[in-house]
Amino acid sequence: MNFSGKKSYFWRHALLIVCSLITSLPFVWIIICSTNTSVDVLRGRLTLGSNLGVNFQTLVDTGRFLPAFKNSVIYSVTTTLLAVCISSAAGYGFVVYRSKAKDTVMAVILLSMMIPTAAILIPMFRLFSRMKLLNTIFAFMLPSLATAFLIFLFRQASQSFPGEIIQAARIDGLGEWMIFFRMFIPTMKPVYSTAIVMTFMNTWNAFLWPLVVMTDSQKTTMPVFLSLLTDSGYTPDYGAIMLAVTVTTLPTLIIFFALQKSFINGLTGSVKG
Amino acid sequence: MCTSLRFQHIREVLPMINVRPRRPISLERKTQRIGWMFIIPALALVVLTHFYPMFETLLLSLQSGKANNLKWAGMRNYVRLFKDATFLAALENTLFYLVVQIPVMLSLALILAVLVNDRKLKGRGIYRTLIFLPAVTSLASCSIIFLRLFANDGYINTLLLNTGVISEYIDFLANKWSARAIIILVMTWRWTGTNMIYFLSGLQNIDDSLYEAAAIDGATGVQAFTRITMPLLKPTLLLTTITSTTGTMKLFDEVYNITGGGPANGTITLSNYLYQLCFGGVPQYGYASAIAYIIFLIAALLAFIQMKVGDKE
Structure with missing residues (x-):
């Protein structure tokens, strides 16, 4: 837009700088706090301290920090890989083997987007509890393995996959599944990286679901560990708490910076669809 | 398409061996069957984790009792809701967040998106990244950060x-x-950046020539915004409104970690109350299921109204 003169750019920058500071300074702040003692955090010290090692030891001594971190990594990576495989196969199937019945099924799957977590929480909890599956990775990941969002993302992407490749591969005698694994997956790498980043972030940051089904503090994930850490009966050690917050945030932050394009394209793609 | 290729081939050969062309049809069916194999795992999971529980919640909401001793109660749970002070407080709070937070956040996100969309603005990529940054954090982390900022000794x-x-x-x-x-x-703090990105993608679909034409016709910046940007951005606005509404109806993590619902249920949400009823003592699954359905119905009703209003204008 070219309606206002150059003067107004000053105010635009001013507003954007203020907003950028509000959104990014807390990240700097948690990193600073995680190197300080609890007392220094309470005093509002804003310079790097030398207490990082001690804070780390305090977290390790809770006996739940390392398991929670390990769980978060294992659960998120497994869930992401399985979810992307299952959902991309479905998205591909809806386009390549299109039929009326399959279009109807896709519409029904999209409807599931309207169902809030709270509405499925109780039956799912009772089901897993009856099947003695609480505190297993199975309970953690089941609701995230096939989401309407992921299936839709891959369905949209499959539409740009050239039919000639499939025909040629069939003539060459490649089976249907081999076409999917050898032709589709390698050509669709950008969509896969978008899906992987989005799913990883969602599973890593999930809170309510693990809080309900991972009741054992040895089996739970980082966000739930954070929550337990703040309301444990002891005098809270704020340096250690902030270190835990930093450790929870860093993996997603690193992935975001490494794959920024995929992440933002994924969000944008879900709008355009 | 492959079938038609083979079909032709078989037709050429057929007269010689004198067999009816049944193979092509069964091949088509076979391909379709393989197609279903791609879809069935995902479909089964969606049914098991979404539609089946949705149905089960409906049945549960018509039963009452402690823990797993449930008896049919008809609509009694739903009647009880409207005499329950905690439920009414949770409903009021949830609607309060909805009415106050969504307009504030979406207006801010839209303003930021319009500013960052300006190609002449220096450092727009950096602004976009920084403002979007909170979207990578878990809500538990956000809650602790803000709790440390605003606590008595914060x-x-x-x-x-x-x-x-x-x-x-x-x-x-x-x-x-x-x-x-x-x-x-x-x-x-957590969601403005996400919505800004949604708006940005909507803005990037608007043709620049429209603005150039408006500028030539002597339109002011405000006029261009209300006459060009807003109407063309309507689909995006609808999407952000609906996702924010369903998101707020589900609000749980922040309240659970910051206030725990207090003071005196002043911040409790419907999801928080549902969680308390199920996991905060002797579980009342039936009654909590009625609340789950209220959440679902309000979210669906609001989405429906928003779509109707969005279509009309």
């Missing part, structure tokens, strides 16, 4: 005390209104 109080602005700490979380303000602040 950073804001320390700062105000040290600079002499106040002589005694302010208990932000003991007052219903300031506690609500903090919840709204966290939500806005």
